[in-house]
Amino acid sequence: MSITPSEKNQIGIVSSFxxxxxxxxxxxxxxxxxxxxLNGDFKEIVSELKLKENITEVTIEDLSSLQLSKNGHIAREIILNDIQLLSDFGALPSLNLLKNYERDEELDFFSTDVYSYHVDRSPIPTSTFxxxxxxxxxxxxxxxxxxxxILIPEIREKLKELHNGTEEEFETFLEEYYFDLxxxxxPNAKPINLGIGHLWRLAVDNPHQEVLPCIHRAPKENDGEYRLLLIC
Known part of the structure; x- marks a missing residue:
């Protein structure tokens, strides 16, 4: 993966789990x-899996039962190894076949779905993989x-109208409904795409985290194409 000099400050590049x-x-x-x-045919795995819902969790059994070519087998072994590495580390990896995530359209001025730039929060020390x-x-x-x-004045005012309570209660309201995330x-922001096949670890907002949490978003899916994503 090639990154620009400005991206090097935010991203650490490593060569092993x-x-x-x-x-x-x-x-x-x-x-x-x-x-x-990565070597292997991941497209073959996607084509062999069955989408049951817009987000379908793929089990190890589902993956193991697929009849695959040599390159499909190589791809499957890579995924199974990643799942094992993360599980041994103590994480709870989930392999998802994705058509799309659910959109949040309740408020016309504020979306809280994963297509919006957001950070993850946890009460305990952890990372997002x-x-x-x-x-x-x-x-x-x-x-x-x-x-x-929530710091943008016009959005903050609309949220206050929605809340209609005291200032102290308002801050709690922002956290309870994840608006603060x-x-x-x-203007002129330059997103960094995470690319295919790389395993990423992103900082999460938690009481023991010494750096700012990593701001990220889910991508708009390519037309007619599912995503195969490992996340925990």
């Missing part, structure tokens, strides 16, 4: 990439290139 999980986030670096050029094996890949955004949506790109 051990480095991925043992490298500390620091400074403005809140995303770490296990840079990989993800790898797109096939289909459109997610984007991240440097923190200085985004603004928290979402960001808007600044």
């Amino acid at each position: 051990s480095e991925l999980v043992n490298t500390n986030f620091q400074g403005v670096m809140n995303a770490i990439c296990w840079n990989r050029n 993800l790898c797109t094996y096939y289909g459109a890949a997610s984007d991240i955004l440097p923190n200085e290139q985004a603004i928290q949506k 979402h960001y808007q790109p600044k």
